[in-house]
Amino acid sequence: MEQPKAKVPYSLNSKKVADATMKWLQKRGVTLTEIAELVMLLQQKYYPSLTMEECIHNVEQVLSKREVQNAVLTGIQLDILAEQELLIPELQDMISNDEGLYGVDEILAFSIVNVYGSIGFTNYGYVDKLKPGVLERLNDKSLGPCNTFLDDIVGAIAASASSRIAHRKQAEREKQHGEDTTDSDR
């Protein structure tokens, strides 16, 4: 009798997770430039010389964090399962209708802003209310795809990149003044 094959021990492949994150954001129609535009909107008034390149760079840095990748993939997966009507019926109804009393999409997004502290939280609240740019499109229910999780995730990435810029700019300022800086590597 054939012996059952031993299960290959699990080991995390970081690069695969990172690549999948970028691939699935793109597959769901979200570009890094669009996220960077939200960052620009949030930070321009504090840093008038901020460039789109800097915004894109900060979005990429946020997306390089494992916690962020985990949230992106989990959220997109739930949106896709909702589109395929594969969820438990009660959950299916809530997610496909973006039920106002269902807040797990926001909670998942918090796992992204959590990495970047309180500025991330306030910026997230701001874009979540205003829904500018790409968030308006992701929230448009008439367009077809289910983006119940993705809109919060994109807002949280932009909010986190904004927070990262604020912390970095402070660190740069302290360095310029020859002071010790303690907050430069988030």
Ligand code: MG
């Ligand atoms: Mg949502």
